[in-house]
Amino acid sequence: MSSQVDRAGIKLGMWLFLYSEIILFGGLFVLYAAYLHRYPEFFAEGGKELNRVIGAVNTIVLLISSFTVAASITAIQRNAKKQAVGLLLFSLFCGVVFLVNKYFEWGAKIHHDIYPNSETLVAGEPGVNIFFGLYYVITGLHGLHVIIGMALLSVSLIFVLNGKVTASRFSMLDNSGLYWHLVDLIWIFVFPLFYLVL
Amino acid sequence: MENQDKQHVLSFTQLGMVLAILLVLTGVTVGVSYIDMGFFNIPIALAIACTKVTFVLLFFMHLKYEGRVINISFISTVLVLVILIGFTFWDVAYR
Incomplete structure (x- = not known):
């Protein structure tokens, strides 16, 4: 390893990718804003159907996992490998909890005949249909990001165990962490907009 | 190093x-x-x-501790987002 590691370049590259993700979700939030303006009462009606408790629990789970990922980077910078491994395992566990909650949440909705192109939605008010359409697209895309984030964190975990991620070279973990925080950022907006609309 | x-x-x-x-x-x-x-x-x-x-x-x-390049590019992205959401909403709301 004679070549120098361009840490600033690696980080800028990751941020450029994150900007594209921000704009991707931004586009979906434009749709949300426009349709909220058109059907405010139906968005409120749809929002009441969603389970606030599961939404709040998932928010807390993601916030805690973001903290543990950030803490694992501190641990690796201090050469505390075991601590970093523990914190990453806990973060992955949080990711699993989030997805399990999501599974039950979607499952209950689908059981009540609320899913894209379901009879209840197609025959019902277009506002409610659009609310749930956006709900499935945005939370679905977000869930996909959770899965990708968990994959990245798992790879980082393996690299920490192998000694490929160390105190002097931890860009893989750092960038996976950035991705994970982005997932958290998006959820911070999804939670009030979908679960807490009146 | x-x-x-x-x-x-x-x-x-x-x-x-x-x-x-x-x-x-x-x-x-x-x-x-x-x-x-x-x-x-x-x-x-x-x-x-x-x-x-x-x-x-x-x-x-860690945005607080990053250099100028990342800070400026991040703020620009937020501005693009504000224009994207703000202007579209404006158009829809006051049409």
């Missing part, structure tokens, strides 16, 4: 405090959502969400 940029290390206590603030703000959003303020519910929920996001960005994502 370590000459180019010294890494800023955030302590567990600092990170823990950020987490505590984020959890309190989550509680506030949930609490506020039970009060019917009509139109103002959404701007308030968004303001709290923006505050939370700022904490995540500054500390968890």
